[in-house]
Amino acid sequence: MSDVSRPSPSDTGSEARPARTAAVIPAAGRGVRLGPGAPKALRALNGTPMLIHAVRAMAASRAVSLVVVVAPPDGAAEVKSMLDAHALPGGTPSGSWGSTDFLVVPGGASRQESVRLGLDALPPGYDIVLVHDAARPLVPVDTVDAVIEAVREGAPAVVPALPLADTVKEVEPATAPGTPEPVVATPERARLRAVQTPQGFDRATLVRAHETVTGDVTDDASMIEQLGVPVVTVPGHEEAFKVTRPLDLVLAEAVLARRRLNDGF
Template identity: 85%
Template sequence: MSDDSRPSPAEARTESRVAAVIPAAGRGVRLGPGAPKALRTLSGTPMLIHAVRALAASRHVSLVIVVAPPDGAAEVKSLLDAHALPGDTPGGSWGRTDFLVVPGGDSRQESVRLGLDALPPEYDVVLVHDAARPLVPVDTVDAVIEAVRDGAPAVVPALPLADTVKEVEPAAVPGTPEPVLATPERARLRAVQTPQGFDRDTLVRAHATVTENVTDDASMVEQLGLRVVTVPGHEEAFKVTRPLDLVLAEAVLTRRRLNDGF
């Protein structure tokens, strides 16, 4: 500390508190009929539980806000209680990480905003994480947090693309040939993952002012004209969207259990 008792910039970054918002109100139509996507199970445990545990594994995350389906907050709260581990406190805390469950809205953007509305004032850094990315490693979570604490208003984990990408003219009839318009330079492209990390005030302002062309939370910050940076993502932080993704996720969990005792 300096002589005037104010924290140094490094101390201020370290002291900033981190919360995570997990929008889990979607139905997940591409996985077929049944339970909402976040409640589908991997190795007998709902994806949402895996996602909450992945964020709670970071020593920096002290609060996770789960945004449930509008009529499913009580069910999600019971689910979290039912999957508490030894040492956890049913009703609000997993180890050192507290959690809240709030009802969501009709869109992902509205659900994130409702999660932000429930955020206590003492949190300065906010992560937004897809419940459908249940296997994100803690090192990725920590890298995002560190970059926000170092001054970036918005941070996304991202991976280089393995495939060549074509820009096309979308066909009027699905399944018919589409003319290629251009081939973007692959070296400049990245596949973006979550958690995405933000300075809280920046994210709140983005949700208050940006309503169009929203592909993810970082794109809203881009529309404010602010800097968004990437940190290395991880191949295991993939999004479980199709039935084949469930098979891959099960294989990852099996490998973790065998190799890491996860």
């Protein structure tokens, strides 16, 4: 596997080299809520695997020069072949989509382990790391760029987020499936946000979090919080929803149809 980092024109000059950005896409999960079949990231969306849409979403940003895809432990060869089939000709030996290179590495038993393996595969020279869910295939490039820009401006951890439309209740979990759950609190909705991806990080901070935090977490920003490092939000987008259930696939197909109609996507 070759080192895919490419020096920028300013590397040999007197000006400071701009921070370079890589994206890690953990795609090793099975996605059981989506029903039986292939791993969720490999399910077709408008005839194209969901993972391909997610990689395209990262590659659409001119700031992202490398995407590391973390494949199922026994499916790295399949994912590599799939990405090669959609890559543009004339790329590096590792593969390329235009100005964005990609690498494929085997994942682990958990999302956290898979992200760590993706981080381990990053070559030197990438100061900003995005972590993006393969199950969020339709995130707009403006959201990706907003996350990157916030990290460039000094935030060690950035998450795209949306205000909640629904009232949220905190409950005492049921002791048996289907039984009523007592409500214990109603959080103030104005202070709540639904968090999306890509989440953006200063690379050194994210690496330290993965070396330090050992408990289960639902996202990488939670690990940064456990370090006591501030996390900030930027506006998310309604099209960056997570494809988790069969109905989400229907919605994603509708978004793609609208994009083709309006934008020729």
